[in-house]
Each structure stands twice: as structure tokens, then as C-alpha cells.
Amino acid sequence: MAQEDESISFGCEVNSSNLEIRKWIKYEAWLENGTLVSESKEGVEFRISDGYLCPAISKAVKTMRKGEKAELAVKFSYGCTEDGYGTSSNSNLTIQLELLWWKSIINVTGDGKVFKKIIKAGEGFDRPSEGSLVKVKYIARLEDGTIFERKGSEEEPFEFLTLEENINEGLDRAIMTMKKGEQAMVTVGGEYLSSHEVSEVVSANSVLYYEVQLIDFTKDKPFWKMDTQEKIEACERKKHDGNLLFRAGKYWLNVAVVFFFKLKHLLNFRTQAAKFIEFDHSFTDDEKHIANALRLSCYLNIAACKLKLEEHSEASRLCTKVIELDPSNVKALFRRSQAYMKTSELEKAEADMKRALAIDPDNRDVKLGYKELKEKQREYAKYQAEIFSTMVSKMG
Numbered sequence: 001m002a003q004e005d006e007s008i009s010f011g012c013e014v015n016s017s018n019l020e021i022r023k024w025i026k027y028e029a030w031l032e033n034g035t036l037v038s039e040s041k042e043g044v045e046f047r048i049s050d051g052y053l054c055p056a057i058s059k060a061v062k063t064m065r066k067g068e069k070a071e072l073a074v075k076f077s078y079g080c081t082e083d084g085y086g087t088s089s090n091s092n093l094t095i096q097l098e099l100l101w102w103k104s105i106i107n108v109t110g111d112g113k114v115f116k117k118i119i120k121a122g123e124g125f126d127r128p129s130e131g132s133l134v135k136v137k138y139i140a141r142l143e144d145g146t147i148f149e150r151k152g153s154e155e156e157p158f159e160f161l162t163l164e165e166n167i168n169e170g171l172d173r174a175i176m177t178m179k180k181g182e183q184a185m186v187t188v189g190g191e192y193l194s195s196h197e198v199s200e201v202v203s204a205n206s207v208l209y210y211e212v213q214l215i216d217f218t219k220d221k222p223f224w225k226m227d228t229q230e231k232i233e234a235c236e237r238k239k240h241d242g243n244l245l246f247r248a249g250k251y252w253l254n255v256a257v258v259f260f261f262k263l264k265h266l267l268n269f270r271t272q273a274a275k276f277i278e279f280d281h282s283f284t285d286d287e288k289h290i291a292n293a294l295r296l297s298c299y300l301n302i303a304a305c306k307l308k309l310e311e312h313s314e315a316s317r318l319c320t321k322v323i324e325l326d327p328s329n330v331k332a333l334f335r336r337s338q339a340y341m342k343t344s345e346l347e348k349a350e351a352d353m354k355r356a357l358a359i360d361p362d363n364r365d366v367k368l369g370y371k372e373l374k375e376k377q378r379e380y381a382k383y384q385a386e387i388f389s390t391m392v393s394k395m396g
Contacts (some may be wrong), residue, residue: 021047021103021105022104023101024044026100027040027044027057029093030096031094032094032323045098048062053095056072057236064099066100067100069096069097073093074090074092074093103118108174109173112384114188116186117186118183118184120183121182122178122181122214124179127179128217129176131163132218133159133161133218134216136214137212142209143209148208148217162175170186170187170189174186174212178216180217184212185209187209188207190202190203190205200337225257292325299318299321299322301320303315303319303336319336319339320332323336332353334352334363337350337352337353338369341376343381346373353373
């Protein structure tokens with residue numbers, strides 16, 4: 001039996017709500033008259049949150065160390081039912097208990113699809129964040145133990161930037177919960193596997209098992225530690241990376257849940273870019289001009305993501321922020337009109353379309369959008385006429 005790691009620390013990626021503690025115990029439970037009513041010679045595993053046999057065991061093991069033995073004197077009425085042993089409820093129990101080992105299982109994504117078990121604790125307190133350069137080695141196995149993939153070694157680790165689709169999202173997010181030097185077992189459900197993994201060998205319902213070691217990583221400097229030029233450069237990089245993802249359409253996959261997470265990832269890129277230059281009063285006049293242009297571009301890009309995610313009110317709000325700063329921004333007017341169309345605010349949509357066409361009458365996207373709007377208005381007018389006709393016929 002491999003020694004389990006017994007250190008628990010909570011950081012930005014790991015918290016008590018997604019940490020699951022499992023214990024492995026041996027026990028014997030005796031009645032006062034010497035009758036053995038239950039035992040586990042080989043040991044039994046259970047989750048602390050679920051409990052086992054009776055509440056006394058769950059409470060006791062929380063205070064025990066690995067290898068410790070204890071004797072519990074338990075009132076039978078304390079959470080135990082007489083159906084389990086066929087004895088009267090006033091009989092007491094004596095439980096001989098040994099804690100063999102315990103392990104912490106981290107529910108990485110919070111939905112029970114990606115789990116991480118620490119095999120060897122890492123160093124310090126820091127963990128990779130989005131966009132960190134990480135160096136890892138890992139072995140991926142199928143459910144039957146067959147090796148599916150190998151990446152990296154101690155001498156030549158596999159290097160990649162986190163959350164940039166270099167590996168599947170499940171493993172990516174698990175690595176972001178690790179510390180330098182940490183070794184872990186990670187299980188990834190089919191919903192989080194990448195398209196190249198879901199093939200004839202790995203089905204969409206499969207689970208992959210990873211033995212992972214985080215050898216090293218480097219993080220971007222936090223934006224609050226950057227000078228003004230660094231903030232502008234960081235914003236431009238994030239904006240550029242987000243645009244590449246959007247143009248490549250990498251988020252546009254057939255599986256709806258994967259589409260959602262990919263688009264949320266893209267949205268994170270664009271939101272981060274905007275944060276680098278928001279509400280900073282230390283810029284020079286020239287830097288303010290550059291920052292404002294970047295800010296408007298980021299707002300428009302985030303609005304485009306919001307439209308894809310069907311968060312239409314948020315998309316129109318972001319476009320309004322752009323229009324307040326730049327009333328002649330055609331993209332903002334057009335995207336806000338698209339949001340208004342989705343929320344059936346057709347008069348507002350038409351007003352934005354007309355303003356956009358007045359500024360740029362040859363804009364192909366706006367002309368096509370205006371044509372779509374007119375068709376919607378005709379359909380809506382027809383629908384209203386049908387409702388009116390039905391009401392009149394009922395009155396007659």
C-alpha cells in the first residue's frame with residue numbers, strides 16, 4: 001500500500017467545498033454480551049461526509065492519525081438501528097477501530113467529472129494560474145490500465161501554457177491545483193476530454209487516469225505589480241490570444257457542454273485583457289489614448305462572446321459602454337442591435353442599425369443585419385395581426 005499524503009492546504013484553486021476526505025479502516029463491533037455483530041478484516045473505505053456503520057466512527061477517525069488504534073464505547077441508540085443487529089436498542093457497542101490510511105480527493109471542477117488525489121505533496125503555497133508556463137510529466141491510462149499517452153520526463157518535461165488548449169481541460173484544471181514538485185493521480189471524465197482523445201479508442205463516456213508530476217512553473221506578474229507599459233503590453237497579448245481563439249473557432253464543437261466551457265475560457269482571456277487597463281490613473285496622456293482604444297476593443301470582444309453565450313442583456317450593456325465613449329462606433333451599434341433583436345426590442349435594434357448605416361452605409365454585416373431585422377419585424381407584425389384577428393372572432 002503506497003503511503004498517502006496527509007497534508008491539506010487550501011488555496012485559490014482548492015477549497016473545503018470541493019475537498020473530499022476518504023478513510024480506510026479496520027474494525028470489530030461487539031455487543032455487551034460478547035457477540036460480534038460486525039467486522040472488516042481486510043479494511044473498508046468510506047467517505048467522511050457519508051459516514052459508516054454509526055456516527056461514532058466518523059467522529060472518531062477525524063481525531064486519529066494513520067496507524068492509530070482506538071476503542072470506542074458507543075450507546076446503541078446513537079445513530080444505529082436495531083434492524084442491523086437484531087438486538088434491543090438499550091444494548092451498548094464496543095468498537096475496536098484502526099485507521100489504516102486516509103486520502104484527500106479534490107473534486108477539481110465541482111461537478112464530479114474531474115478528481116485529483118495527491119500522491120506526494122508539493123513545495124510552498126503557490127500554484128499555476130491561467131496562462132502560466134508549466135513543466136510536467138504524465139502518463140495517461142485507459143480504464144483497463146492500457147497506457148494511452150506519455151508526455152515529458154524529469155530531464156525533458158512537457159511544457160505548455162495553462163488553459164490554452166494544449167491538453168484536455170480536465171487535466172489542465174487539475175494541474176492548476178498542484179504545487180511545484182507535487183505528484184497526483186487525476187481522473188478525467190469524457191465531458192472534459194479533447195476531441196483528439198475521444199476517438200475509436202476513447203469513447204465520450206470513458207474516463208482517463210493520469211499519473212502527473214508538476215516539475216516546475218512560472219506565472220505572469222500580477223497586474224497590480226506591473227508598470228503602465230507592462231499593463232498595456234499584457235492587455236495586447238491577452239487580446240491577441242483571445243482573437244486567435246475566436247477566429248479559429250476552436251470553441252465551436254458539437255458537444256454543447258464543451259462549447260460552453262471553451263467559450264467561457266475565451267471570455268476569460270478577453271475579460272483579463274480589459275482588467276489590465278481598467279481604472280488606472282497612472283497612465284500618461286499618450287498611454288491613456290492607447291489604453292482607451294484597447295479598452296473599447298476588449299469590451300467589444302467580450303460582447304461578442306456574450307452574444308455567443310446568449311447573455312444578450314450583458315452584451316448590450318457592454319456595447320452601451322463603448323457607445324458612451326465612442327458614439328460613432330459601428331461595431332458597438334451593430335452588436336447592440338443584435339442583442340436587442342434577441343430580446344425582441346426591435347425598435348431599439350432598428351435605431352442602432354440606422355445609426356450604423358448612416359455612419360458606414362457600405363458595411364456588409366450591418367446591411368445583412370438590417371435585412372434580418374426587417375424580416376423579424378414583418379413576422380412580428382403578422383403574429384400581432386393573427387392575435388388581433390383571433391380576438392375579434394371570439395368577440396363576434
